[in-house]
Amino acid sequence: MFGKLYNTLVFVLLFCHDLCDCQKKKETLLSEKVTQMMDWTSKRSVIRMNGEKFRRFVKAHPRNYSVFIMFTALQPQRQCGVCRQADEEFHVLANSWHYSSAFTNRIFFASVDFDEGSDVFQMLNMNSAPTFLHFPSKGKPRRSDTYELQVKGFSAEQLARWVADRTDVQEKTRHAPLLHPPDHSPAPGQGPEPQEEECLHAKEDFVLEGGPDMGFLGAAFPMDPSPGIHHFVNRVIVTPNISP
C-alpha cells in the first residue's frame, strides 16, 4: 500500500519536474527571442531577415508577438520600382510605430529581400514582390493576414489601418502620427501607375509547388550600406511638431 503510494508520488514528482523544466526552457527561449527582436528593432525599425532569422523568429514557436513582414526585391537587377516606393512607405509606418507612445514588444516590422532570403519565398510559395504579410502571435495566418496590395495600394496610412485591423492595438495605432520623409514619393494612385513588368514575377528559380498557402507581408530597406538611424532622424527632424 505504502509502496504503491510512494511509486505514484515519485512518478508525479518526476512528471512535474519534466513538465516544469520544459515550461521553463520555453519561457527562457521566448524571453531570449523577445530580447533579440527588441535589440534589432532599436537599431532599425524594420528588421532585416534572411531565411535563418525568419525560421527562428517568425515561424518557430514559442512566440508571443506579431510580425508584419514586407517581402521585397530591392536589388537593382530585379528592376522592381514599386518595391522601392513600398519600401519607403513601410519604413514610414515602422518608424512611426517605433516612435509612437503605443509602441510595445508585441508588434515588430521586418522585411525579407528575395536576394537574401529566396528560401523564404520558396517556403511560402510566393512569386511576387512587394508583398505584405502578417504573422499573428497566435495561430496561422488567415486570408486577411495578407495585405491586399492591389486593392489598397501601399501608402503608410493604408498599411497602418491594416496593421490596426490585424492587431488589438487598434485605436492607438490609428492615432499614431505617421512621420513622412521630406522627399516623399507620390502616394499610390497619384504617381505613375505601377507597371506589371516592374514587379518581380514568377521565375523558375524561386517558384516551388505545393508550399503552404500563407498570407504575406512585404518590406524592404534602403540600399545604402548603413541604413537606419540617420534615416529615422531625418524624418523626425522634418516633422518637428511630432515628438518621437
Ligand SMILES: *[C@@H]1O[C@H](CO)[C@@H](O)[C@H](O)[C@H]1NC(C)=O
Ligand atoms: C512575451 O514573453 C516574454 C518572456 O516571458 C516577455 O518578456 C514579454 O513581455 C512577452 N510579451 C508580451 C507582449 O506579452
